[in-house]
Amino acid sequence: DTEVTQTPKHLVMGMTNKKSLKCEQHMGHRAMYWYKQKAKKPPELMFVYSYEKLSINESVPSRFSPECPNSSLLNLHLHALQPEDSALYLCASSQVRAYNEQFFGPGTRLTVL
């Protein structure tokens, strides 16, 4: 199984809502990532988890709160988002060793009204 799954596929939320994005992989990878991709732009790294611990936070606003409850699951909790946070949110996983490829999920398309 070389698949990274993300749910939901689409999400529309208001600025006062609280929602969560979910990402799952069963490849035994111990590094997991969240990226944000605006339309017609490349993906930008948000967070890196290694062995279920947050290792990199790329100065992401606190309205985005990541969580890695176990080695297969990665969540991104959203609260008080702004319309400019509307984007495709991509999850990826890899072995921890630096040269390994990352496997990406299909993303969650988020719209903030």
Place this chain on the structure above:
Amino acid sequence: DAKTTQPNSMESNEEEPVHLPCNHSTISGTDYIHWYRQLPSQGPEYVIHGLTSNVNNRMASLAIAEDRKSSTLILHRATLRDAAVYYCILRVPLHAGNMLTFGGGTRLMVKP
């Protein structure tokens, strides 16, 4: 961070070879060169990577200049399914995972 420079777009005919260039003049000795592509409405997918030597796999070939300041991704026979944005990325080895810093990428269009 070392950066990469790629043409914004390229066009190819179906079943012809495609050479996608990438400049990375500030590459350091430990940076791996990775290529990913992103098909429409999908997440990026790994294509190939290398450090110093040329590399081949079932998807593509990677030719790395001797001074490592540039590289070329070669698709031997382009198909319509290869139409995507191709990203050349310098992979920074970290002890705690690794970072992919995507540049602008090259949008490849394949004509039938």
